[in-house]
Amino acid sequence: MRQIPVDTSAAVVMVAKTPQPKVKDRRTGEIATDIETGVKLMTVDVMFAANDEVEILSITVPETGISGELTMGTPVALTGLIARPWENEFNGQKRHGIAFRAVAVTSLAAAGSAPKAA
Numbered sequence: 001m002r003q004i005p006v007d008t009s010a011a012v013v014m015v016a017k018t019p020q021p022k023v024k025d026r027r028t029g030e031i032a033t034d035i036e037t038g039v040k041l042m043t044v045d046v047m048f049a050a051n052d053e054v055e056i057l058s059i060t061v062p063e064t065g066i067s068g069e070l071t072m073g074t075p076v077a078l079t080g081l082i083a084r085p086w087e088n089e090f091n092g093q094k095r096h097g098i099a100f101r102a103v104a105v106t107s108l109a110a111a112g113s114a115p116k117a118a
Helices: none
Strands: 012-021 023-025 041-050 053-062 076-079 082-090 093-101 104-107
Touching: 012 076, 041 076, 053 104
Parallel strands: 053 093
Antiparallel strands: 012 041, 041 053, 076 104, 082 093
């Protein structure tokens, strides 16, 4: 399946929704895992702003690739972001879209800034 690298160097990216476990099967509640490593997969919704446009993207990332506190509004870096087109048919209806996956989502917020002494 084709994977398209996404350049994030000119984008502003912030957390729109805190990381959630990626559900593989909604009926059973089974959590998705990476086929190669067995690591639990997470979904992080981000606000992606570039070229005077803003979109909310759902990014799949391994749980081990999440670093820092990722609360709403936290600026983040996306490492190894790719876009993968997909298409399927369910109950006779064709669906298609683009899935986004990153190796890591890293907080860019200053970690534990100490108060300045007067």
